[in-house]
Amino acid sequence: xxxxxxxxxxxxxxxxxxLLDGMLMNLKKFLxxxxxxxxxxxxxxxxxxxxxxxxxxxxxxxxxxYPIHKLLVTHSHWDHAQGISKFKQLMKDSNLExxxxxxxxxxLKHPEKTNEYYNYNTYPVEDVTPLKEGDIIxxxxxxxxxxxxxxxxxxxIAILDRKNQNFFVGDAIIDRLDEDAFITPPMxxxxxxxxxxxxxxxxxxxxxxxNSISIAHFGVWKDDHFNQVxxxxxxxxxxxxxxxxxxxxxxxxxxxxxxxxxxxxxxNSKIWNAKLMEILVEWMIECFKMIGFIK
Numbered sequence: 001x002x003x004x005x006x007x008x009x010x011x012x013x014x015x016x017x018x019l020l021d022g023m024l025m026n027l028k029k030f031l032x033x034x035x036x037x038x039x040x041x042x043x044x045x046x047x048x049x050x051x052x053x054x055x056x057x058x059x060x061x062x063x064x065x066y067p068i069h070k071l072l073v074t075h076s077h078w079d080h081a082q083g084i085s086k087f088k089q090l091m092k093d094s095n096l097e098x099x100x101x102x103x104x105x106x107x108l109k110h111p112e113k114t115n116e117y118y119n120y121n122t123y124p125v126e127d128v129t130p131l132k133e134g135d136i137i138x139x140x141x142x143x144x145x146x147x148x149x150x151x152x153x154x155x156x157i158a159i160l161d162r163k164n165q166n167f168f169v170g171d172a173i174i175d176r177l178d179e180d181a182f183i184t185p186p187m188x189x190x191x192x193x194x195x196x197x198x199x200x201x202x203x204x205x206x207x208x209x210x211n212s213i214s215i216a217h218f219g220v221w222k223d224d225h226f227n228q229v230x231x232x233x234x235x236x237x238x239x240x241x242x243x244x245x246x247x248x249x250x251x252x253x254x255x256x257x258x259x260x261x262x263x264x265x266x267x268n269s270k271i272w273n274a275k276l277m278e279i280l281v282e283w284m285i286e287c288f289k290m291i292g293f294i295k
Contacts, residue, residue, distance in 0.1 A: 008218060010063075014212075015163070035063075046073060067093040072159065074169075075170055100129075107155055108124070108125040110124065151199045153190055154192055175215065191287045213230075
């Protein structure tokens, strides 16, 4: 495998976009928070945990990106959305508008299922602007296009920045922290494999318009190595799914499955820790149970 070049350092990475570390679960470089700025108007993509909201606001001020005018949530999972209410309270110098997909707006207003599955408390968010595929978010002259990227969840959206040839995709494609560490998209509570495969195809069909992809976990993958991520996303999904189901059917524990996953798929990674990997594997197994891949 070639070394994958990606941007993981906080700061500006194209004419209009910035990357900040959301400090999720007190881990460095585990959640990307993106800010798009055009002529003084700013949109932030995802917000992370409520407990990190104050530190995130400080970072925004340090980078000259305060205040935020629009907050777009790629999907309603707690690690992307829990901090909305706290962040709105802290954004005192802006009438913050929250945006999400149509189903995402409903899920943010009714977070009970997500809270139950992940055992994290997310407060209801009442005022959310619903978005549908093809909508254009106008940011002081910069047009951002909304694209449905279903599969990981059925409320996932991506944001296409044609000017900078960049795609903000949330968790819809893959979680990849370095060239050796990755997790594929299956997670509770409404994973849909057919939609995921269609999302893979949709992205591949758009690749000639792009030179980079910005993922939530973590960073910006660009140029030839953006194409490598696209080439690997579907086979890695199928290979990891097959292996996890096989190991589960061999009556291995979550800890043993986690260890095997790391040994087989990312033996050279120095990023993933055993406890975190075990939690993620447990969620993937629960996802496969919910959709009938595991009995």
